[in-house]
Structure formats: structure tokens, C-alpha cells
Amino acid sequence: MDVMGDKATLFETGRFVQPSGAEATPDESRDETAHAVETVETDETVETEETAETGVTVETGEAVEEMRLRLAAAAGDAEATSVLGAMLLRRGDLDGAEPHLRAATAAGDRAAANNLGVLLHQRGYADEAAGWWRVAAVAGSAAAAHALGRHCRECGDEPAAEYWLRQSAEQGHALGAYALADLLEHRADSGAERWMRAAAERGHREAAYRLARALDRRDPRSFDGDTGDAGHAGGTGKDGGAGVGVQPEAEQWYRQAAARGHRRAALHLGAILERKGELKEAGRWYLTAAKDGEARAACALGFLLRDAGDTENAAIWWLRAAQDGDGNAANALGALHAERGQTQTAERWYRAAMDAGDDNGAYNLALLCAEQGRTAQAEQWYRRAAYAGHREAANALAVLLLRVGDTAGSEPWFSKAAEAGSVDAAFNLGILFAGRGEDTVALRWYERAAAAGHTEAALQVGIARLREGDEQEAERHLRCAAGGGSAEAAYRLAAVLDARRPPQPAHELGEIAHEKTECEEWYERAAQQGHRRAQVRVGMLAAARGDVCEAARWYREAAEAGSRNGAFNLGLLLAREGSEPEAVVWWTRAADDGHGRAALRLALVYARRGELAEGQRWADRAVSLGPGEVAQRAARLRDALRQELSA
Numbered sequence: 001m002d003v004m005g006d007k008a009t010l011f012e013t014g015r016f017v018q019p020s021g022a023e024a025t026p027d028e029s030r031d032e033t034a035h036a037v038e039t040v041e042t043d044e045t046v047e048t049e050e051t052a053e054t055g056v057t058v059e060t061g062e063a064v065e066e067m068r069l070r071l072a073a074a075a076g077d078a079e080a081t082s083v084l085g086a087m088l089l090r091r092g093d094l095d096g097a098e099p100h101l102r103a104a105t106a107a108g109d110r111a112a113a114n115n116l117g118v119l120l121h122q123r124g125y126a127d128e129a130a131g132w133w134r135v136a137a138v139a140g141s142a143a144a145a146h147a148l149g150r151h152c153r154e155c156g157d158e159p160a161a162e163y164w165l166r167q168s169a170e171q172g173h174a175l176g177a178y179a180l181a182d183l184l185e186h187r188a189d190s191g192a193e194r195w196m197r198a199a200a201e202r203g204h205r206e207a208a209y210r211l212a213r214a215l216d217r218r219d220p221r222s223f224d225g226d227t228g229d230a231g232h233a234g235g236t237g238k239d240g241g242a243g244v245g246v247q248p249e250a251e252q253w254y255r256q257a258a259a260r261g262h263r264r265a266a267l268h269l270g271a272i273l274e275r276k277g278e279l280k281e282a283g284r285w286y287l288t289a290a291k292d293g294e295a296r297a298a299c300a301l302g303f304l305l306r307d308a309g310d311t312e313n314a315a316i317w318w319l320r321a322a323q324d325g326d327g328n329a330a331n332a333l334g335a336l337h338a339e340r341g342q343t344q345t346a347e348r349w350y351r352a353a354m355d356a357g358d359d360n361g362a363y364n365l366a367l368l369c370a371e372q373g374r375t376a377q378a379e380q381w382y383r384r385a386a387y388a389g390h391r392e393a394a395n396a397l398a399v400l401l402l403r404v405g406d407t408a409g410s411e412p413w414f415s416k417a418a419e420a421g422s423v424d425a426a427f428n429l430g431i432l433f434a435g436r437g438e439d440t441v442a443l444r445w446y447e448r449a450a451a452a453g454h455t456e457a458a459l460q461v462g463i464a465r466l467r468e469g470d471e472q473e474a475e476r477h478l479r480c481a482a483g484g485g486s487a488e489a490a491y492r493l494a495a496v497l498d499a500r501r502p503p504q505p506a507h508e509l510g511e512i513a514h515e516k517t518e519c520e521e522w523y524e525r526a527a528q529q530g531h532r533r534a535q536v537r538v539g540m541l542a543a544a545r546g547d548v549c550e551a552a553r554w555y556r557e558a559a560e561a562g563s564r565n566g567a568f569n570l571g572l573l574l575a576r577e578g579s580e581p582e583a584v585v586w587w588t589r590a591a592d593d594g595h596g597r598a599a600l601r602l603a604l605v606y607a608r609r610g611e612l613a614e615g616q617r618w619a620d621r622a623v624s625l626g627p628g629e630v631a632q633r634a635a636r637l638r639d640a641l642r643q644e645l646s647a
Contacts, residue, residue: 062087073100078107086115094119105132110139117147126151137164142173150179158183169195174202181207200253205260212253212265258285263292270300279304290317295324302332311336322349327358334364343368359388366393375400386413391420398428407432418445423452430457439464450477455484462489471496482522487529494522494534527554532563539569548573559586564593571598580605591618596625600634607641616641 066087072080085100098119104112113136120129130151136144149165152158162183168176181195193214199207251272257265266289273282283304289297298321305314315336321329334349347368353361366381379400385393398413411432417425426449433442443464449457458481465474475496481489497519516524520541526534539554552573558566567590574583584605590598599622606615619641622634 073103078104078109078112081107082109082112082115085112089115089119094122105135110136110141110144113139114141114144114147117144121147137167140171142168142171142176145171146173146176146179149176153179153183169198172202174199174204174207177202178204178207181210200256203260205257205262205265208253208257208260209262209265212250212257212268215247215250215253216268218247258288261292263289263294263297266292267294267297267300270297274300274304279308290320293324295321295326295329298324299326299329299332302329306332322352322356325356327353327356327361330356331358331360331364334361334368338364338368343372354384359385359390359393362388363390363393363396366396370396370400375404386416389420391417391422391425394420395422395425395428398425402428402432418448423449423454423457426452427454427457430460434460450480453480453484455481455486455489458484459486459489459492462492466492466496482525485529487526487531487534490522490526490529491531491534491537494519494526494537497522527557530561532558532561532566535561536563536566536569539566543569543573548577559589562593564590564595564598567593568595568598568601571601575601591621591625594625596622596627596630596634599625600630600637603634603637603641607637612641612645616645 066084069080069084069087073084081100082104085097085104088094088097088100098116101112101116101119105116113132117129117132117136120126120132130148133141133144133148133151137148145164145168149161149163149168152164153161162180165176165180165183169180177195178199181192181199184192184195193211196207196211196214200211251269254265254269254272258269266285270282270285270289273279273285283301286297286301286304290301298317302314302317302321305311305317315333318329318332318336322333330349330353334346334353336346337343337349338346347365350361350365350368354365355361362381362385366378366385369375369378369381379397382393382397382400386397394413394417398410398417401407401410401413411429414425414429414432418429426445430442430445430449433439433445443461446457446460446464450461458477462474462477462481465471465477475493478489478493478496482493497517501517501519520538523534523537523541527538535554535558539551539558542548542554543551552570555566555570555573559570567586571583571586571590574580574586584602587598587601587605591602599618603615603618603622606612606618609615616638619634619638623631623638625631
């Protein structure tokens with residue numbers, strides 16, 4: 001029995017695998033999670049236009065509006081003074097804004113107090129800024145309460161931070177709700193989701209994304225694209241249907257965040273849509289995220305294009321992702337070049353994947369070296385990946401060591417891979433212990449592999465249970481193995497079922513064929529997979545039904561594949577049909593392969609023809625081949641021929 005995993009191919013990771021601990025790039029969330037304050041507390045919106053001469057964005061009628069505000073401020077209008085200060089602050093004119101904001105603040109304008117805090121914070125006077133935010137927050141400014149809460153948290157005063165952030169959130173301030181949710185989530189407080197949802201409902205894109213992630217992680221069928229757990233990743237088929245498991249609410253929040261330009265949300269939304277089979281829309285979201293700099297989306301888009309047969313454009317996106325440090329994309333490029341026979345380029349990309357922290361790069365590089373006969377280098381790279389926890393590399397390393405006779409060295413790696421979840425490794429341990437005669441331990445590993453769906457392991461468990469006489473348990477495992485495509489299991493299952501059914505009455509030629517039993521169906525399935533004993537058995541069942549043509553077809557297939565029983569039975573069928581010369585050909589083939597009954601038949605044929613010496617030779621062969629009854633009959637025939645020849 002061969003070990004499993006010795007013919008390994010490229011280890012295809014999911015669409016979004018990242019090195020462990022690599023959350024998405026922080027650039028995107030910086031504007032969402034940084035110390036965010038509002039510069040203006042007015043509801044007015046200002047239309048802008050591009051100035052052709054300077055290329056600078058200016059506000060429509062801004063100069064006129066500024067002049068009006070200056071005149072009103074000079075006349076002692078506190079509100080105009082506050083708005084003018086906010087305008088200058090937004091423009092970046094801190095020196096011009098400060099006196100106006102201070103004047104409006106002194107007149108009791110809370111928006112001016114908040115904006116004065118913003119100005120002072122920008123100048124680096126955080127404590128003084130906090131003082132003015134406190135004034136504005138006490139006066140009811142939600143923006144100031146948010147800013148003050150953020151300041152308190154940065155200073156390590158979490159109780160005060162929670163108090164002010166809650167004040168902001170309860171007034172409907174989206175940034176306040178998000179900051180409060182972030183604080184509560186840090187403490188593992190169950191109230192975090194309520195405020196994250198509140199922020200998301202008010203249009204906060206990072207809150208929408210984080211809410212979607214929280215909902216997504218609750219579903220055990222979902223995959224975690226941020227931590228590199230490729231449970232159900234994309235269209236590789238490993239996780240078919242996983243996208244169906246994603247909560248509709250999670251998809252809704254991903255969509256909201258993605259629509260607001262959140263690239264990681266676009267990545268996850270693309271993944272969900274791809275797994276639901278909505279490839280066109282998935283591709284659009286991948287493209288959106290990739291253009292915004294999300295390397296994993298570029299990688300996923302590459303896989304989507306490859307699956308559609310567009311390897312050239314797939315390579316373009318993989319290259320873009322690999323250049324941004326995505327190890328999975330580098331692996332994909334390596335595989336692409338390896339398929340084209342460009343091994344040096346493939347090796348370069350596998351090394352790039354390793355440099356990006358992707359252990360699959362070392363594993364794939366080992367496979368490449370093994371294919372080229374560079375065993376020592378293959379072992380080196382297998383070891384590197386295996387030490388990093390790559391279970392398939394550990395199994396492949398163990399197989400390699402076993403091939404060179406290092407059984408003691410291979411066992412620990414098989415064990416490590418099996419404990420990490422490698423089904424092939426568990427099966428290989430079964431083979432290893434069975435070879436030592438430790439059948440109990442071997443059976444335990446076979447059972448473990450069989451429980452994970454390993455077809456050959458299920459077959460071995462079934463055979464072991466048959467030896468023990470546990471026919472019910474044997475049948476269960478044989479069904480699993482046969483359903484998984486094992487021809488031997490299908491044959492053995494059919495034999496178990498065949499032994500249970502009552503004897504069938506003989507059929508006459510021309511009689512209507514009876515309905516096939518389950519055991520016949522399993523025999524046929526095994527026969528169609530090329531199982532020679534099953535082919536012979538199917539031929540016998542057909543002959544019993546009187547279907548000579550069907551019987552001859554199956555006997556011939558078995559005989560041509562090397563079955564001596566198939567050749568013998570085909571000879572019997574041909575002889576009955578009057579084709580004795582052809583029957584002799586098949587009996588000769590069977591006898592040459594050690595079939596005693598075929599040798600006896602040949603002896604009888606040659607005796608009838610008067611070729612006594614040839615008949616005696618085949619009779620001698622039948623005596624030596626047996627079985628007992630055949631040997632006795634052949635001995636009597638041989639003696640009679642010997643007397644005839646000596647007469």
C-alpha cells in the first residue's frame with residue numbers, strides 16, 4: 001500500500017490568506033479611528049468648484065461670504081464671528097481663526113469653543129484644547145464630548161472617556177458612538193455591538209465594517225479573511241457553498257461600508273458574492289478594492305480571472321498584489337510559471353512568497369525541487385515549512401524520509417502532521433504501524449483518517465472489521481469508501497451484500513431479466529472502475545441471467561486486464577457457443593497464469609483431438625496447479641494418456 005501525499009501538487013491556499021497576525025493595512029482605518037473632531041458645528045453645506053488657473057479648490061462665493069462675515073463680526077455678531085473662525089480654521093489659517101474663535105467663545109458660542117479646542121489641538125496644546133472641549137461639551141456639544149472622550153482615552157482615563165463618549169453617542173453623534181463601541185469592545189463589554197450598530201446606522205463606514213465582521217465571525221461556516229483562516233475561500237471549490245452561511249445582515253453591512261469606500265469591506269463582499277456564484281458583481285467589488293490598494297482583493301481578482309480562463313490578466317493582478325507584499329499572489333505567480341515550464345521564474349516567486357511570510361512558498365518550492373530530483377533541497381524547504389506548522393509539508397517530509405529508509409525520522413513528522421489535521425498523514429501512520437505488525441495502533445489511525453473522509457482509510461477499517469466478524473460496522477465503512485470512489489470497497493461491499501441474499505433460481509435463455517439487486521449495482525460500479533474480480537462476478541451474474549453477450553463482454557474485459565478467472569470463464573462461454581478454437585486461446589492464457597482448471601480443460605481438448613502428448617503435458621500442469629479435485633481428475637487423465645501413448 002502506498003503512502004498518501006507522495007504525489008503532492010501545488011498547495012492552493014484561499015483567496016485571502018495572509019501571514020498570521022496580519023490584519024489589513026492600517027491606512028484605510030486611520031481616518032476612521034484617529035482622533036476625529038468636527039471643525040464646524042453648523043448644518044450648512046458649501047458648494048465647491050475647481051479654479052482653472054490655480055487648480056485650487058475654493059468655495060463658491062467664499063470671498064463675498066467672508067467679507068459679509070467680517071463686517072458682521074466687526075459689528076459684534078457672535079454667531080458670525082464663530083462661523084468666520086470656523087471658515088478660516090477649515091482653510092488652515094490658524095492664526096487668522098484663533099482671535100475670532102476666542103471672541104465667539106467668550107460670547108458663549110459652544111461651536112466656537114469646540115472649534116477653538118480643535119485649533120489648539122492642531123497646534124499641539126492638547127490639555128488646553130481639552131479644557132475648551134469640556135466647556136463646549138458641558139454646553140451640550142456632541143462633537144466636543146466626542147473629542148474630549150478621545151482625549152481622555154489617550155491619556156489613560158477610561159472612566160472619563162466612557163462618560164464623555166457616552167454623552168456624545170446618546171446625542172446621536174456617529175463618531176462618538178463608534179469611539180464608545182471601540183472602547184467597550186476593548187473591554188469585551190457586551191454593550192459594544194449596540195453602539196457599533198448605532199454608528200453604522202448613522203453612516204460610519206468603519207463601524208459598518210466592524211459590525212459585519214462581528215456578525216460574520218459568529219457563523220462557524222464563514223472564513224476569516226483578516227486572520228488568514230481560509231476556511232471557505234473563493235472559487236477553489238474547497239469550501240463550496242460557504243458563502244451561503246454568511247448572515248444576510250453581515251452582507252448588508254459589508255455592502256454599506258463598501259459603498260462608502262471601505263476597501264476591506266469590498267473584499268469581503270466580493271468573497272461572499274463569489275461563493276454565492278454572483279461572479280460578475282464579485283469581480284466589480286474586488287476591482288474596486290484592488291484599485292484602492294487592497295492587495296488581497298487584487299489576488300482574489302486574479303483567481304477569479306484565472307478560473308474564467310483569462311490567465312494573462314490574472315497574472316497582471318497577481319503581480320500587482322505580489323508587489324504589494326501578498327504572499328498568496330506570489331505563490332499563484334510561481335504556480336503559473338511552473339505550469340509554463342519556467343522553473344527559475346517560478347522559484348523566484350516562491351521565494352518572494354516566503355519573504356512575505358507565506359509558508360506555502362517554502363512548501364511549493366520544495367515540490368518544485370522534488371520534481372527536478374533535487375531531493376536534498378526539497379527536504380530543506382519541506383523542513384522549513386513543516387517547522388512553521390505547514391501540515392502538508394510535514395506529511396511530504398515524512399514521505400520523503402520514508403522513501404530513503406528513514407522510518408524513525410518519518411514517524412514524528414507523520415504524527416505532527418496528523419495532529420495538525422492532515423488526513424493523509426493519519427492514513428500514512430496507519431500504514432506505518434500496520435507494516436510493523438501493530439494492527440491495533442494502525443486501526444486507530446485508519447479510523448481517524450476514515451472519520452475525516454479518507455477513502456482508502458475507510459476501506460482498511462472495513463477490511464479489519466470484516467476480519468473481526470463485525471459485519472455491520474464493516475458495511476458502514478465499506479459504503480463510505482465505495483461512495484468515495486474505491487473500486488475495492490465497492491467489490492467487498494457487494495460481496496458482503498451478496499452473501500446475505502437468498503439463492504436465485506436458474507434463468508433460461510430468453511427469460512426477462514430480473515431487476516438488479518443492490519449488490520449487483522456495487523459489483524457493476526467496481527467493474528466499471530476496472531476491478532477485475534468484480535468484472536468476472538458481473539459476467540457470472542449476467543451468464544446466470546442468460547445474457548451471454550453481456551457476460552462475454554465483462555469476461556473479456558477482465559481477461560484482457562490480466563484476470564485468469566476472466567480468461568477461463570470466457571473460454572467456457574466460447575466453448576458452449578461453439579467457438580472452441582478461441583476458447584483454447586483464452587484457456588491457454590489462463591493456464592499460463594496458473595489456473596489449474598484451464599490447464600485441465602486444455603488437456604481434455606487436446607486428448608479429444610488425438611494430440612496425446614500435448615494433452616499429457618497440460619494434464620501434468622493441472623496436477624501441479626490444483627486445486628485438489630482438479631489435480632485428482634488431471635492425474636487420472638494423465639495416467640490414461642500415458643498408457644495410451646505407451647500402448
